[in-house]
Amino acid sequence: MVGRSILPVSLAFLLVLSLASASVAQTAKKPQQLKLAVSTATPHNTPLWVAKDKKIFDKYGVDVQMIFVMGGALVSQMLAAGEIQIAANAPAALLSLIANGEKIVMFLGISNTSPFALITQPNIKNAVELKGKRLGTARFGGSSHVSALIALDYLKLDPKRDNIILLQTGLDPERMAALEQKALDAAMLQRLATKIMLGKGYTQLLNLNQAKIPYQNTVLAARRDYMANHAAAFDGFTRAVVEGYAYVFNKDNKQSVKEILAKNLRLPNPDAAEDFYLEALEELDRKPYPTVAGTRTVIKYVAEQNPKVASIKAEDIIDSSWLKKLEDDGFFNKVYGGKL
Numbered sequence: 001m002v003g004r005s006i007l008p009v010s011l012a013f014l015l016v017l018s019l020a021s022a023s024v025a026q027t028a029k030k031p032q033q034l035k036l037a038v039s040t041a042t043p044h045n046t047p048l049w050v051a052k053d054k055k056i057f058d059k060y061g062v063d064v065q066m067i068f069v070m071g072g073a074l075v076s077q078m079l080a081a082g083e084i085q086i087a088a089n090a091p092a093a094l095l096s097l098i099a100n101g102e103k104i105v106m107f108l109g110i111s112n113t114s115p116f117a118l119i120t121q122p123n124i125k126n127a128v129e130l131k132g133k134r135l136g137t138a139r140f141g142g143s144s145h146v147s148a149l150i151a152l153d154y155l156k157l158d159p160k161r162d163n164i165i166l167l168q169t170g171l172d173p174e175r176m177a178a179l180e181q182k183a184l185d186a187a188m189l190q191r192l193a194t195k196i197m198l199g200k201g202y203t204q205l206l207n208l209n210q211a212k213i214p215y216q217n218t219v220l221a222a223r224r225d226y227m228a229n230h231a232a233a234f235d236g237f238t239r240a241v242v243e244g245y246a247y248v249f250n251k252d253n254k255q256s257v258k259e260i261l262a263k264n265l266r267l268p269n270p271d272a273a274e275d276f277y278l279e280a281l282e283e284l285d286r287k288p289y290p291t292v293a294g295t296r297t298v299i300k301y302v303a304e305q306n307p308k309v310a311s312i313k314a315e316d317i318i319d320s321s322w323l324k325k326l327e328d329d330g331f332f333n334k335v336y337g338g339k340l
Helices: 009-029 043-055 072-081 093-101 143-152 172-180 189-197 226-229 230-248 251-264 270-283 292-303 307-311 321-328 331-336
Strands: 030-039 062-068 085-087 104-110 116-120 134-137 166-167 184-188 203-207 218-223
Touching: 009 030, 009 230, 030 116, 043 062, 043 104, 043 270, 062 230, 062 251, 072 085, 072 093, 072 166, 072 218, 072 292, 085 093, 093 104, 093 143, 093 172, 093 218, 093 307, 104 226, 104 230, 116 189, 134 143, 134 172, 134 226, 143 184, 143 203, 143 292, 166 292, 172 184, 172 189, 184 189, 184 331, 189 203, 189 270, 203 251, 226 230, 230 251, 230 270, 230 321, 230 331, 292 307, 321 331
Parallel strands: 030 062, 030 085, 134 166, 134 184
Antiparallel strands: 085 218, 104 218, 116 184, 116 203
């Protein structure tokens, strides 16, 4: 037909092949999606929030969907069921599942020390005076509960022998209110709550962070098989989180970090995030390896509630290879500018 242009068969084939290749390339570049669940809104999560807010995850080819789930036990169950790929959780909430055969490993230590202090009524000045009293924690088996057991042991107290009643009384605000209403004689509180209560004349019997008691407070955990089958995604994810740490520790980024904290902690303005910013700097590690000693401490106290946990070896549930690879590659020095 006059006026119609016909492509040679060979050229048409090459054009189709080119379009198909472009489509494949676009598909190959699609970021790997990872669902990450956190169970508490805490400054320890700051590097994760930074990596998300500053699009550092995108930079390393991972599409991280962060969700908040109330309760570490539920987060752990979601991880075991494959509903999420990564859990930011207390090891205490993972151990029973691991003891029952779940192949879950901890690959990054978000918080390698207990953030809790044992705060008592103003009239309680020493450990002996805590005997026969009521001590408030959050959920049994969680970080505040395990921290309470550690604190009592450190003070040479035993809940059964010394008739100390442990009560589940909600999060910090609820425990603070219970102290003021004298419904509790003592409570485990985190940094800001501790600061407020000390300002009101309450007593600090023990600060677990200052006491340098080995304790693995919060970790990033995943199923071993999923990590092995998605190695590139987990390598990118780990790099992004470490770069998030470096961003937090760079003092030039203080205002930006405070803005991110204010947004995620739902504070009225960045100025209200000052204490949380200082808490992050104080309690985060520049090289966030999970610690064997701290994990052994958690195993010891959780095993008192669930004897099956006693058979777990800390070395078997920690996988430091992802961070070790980054360190061997010089990645830590790169993102910190050699200031480690």
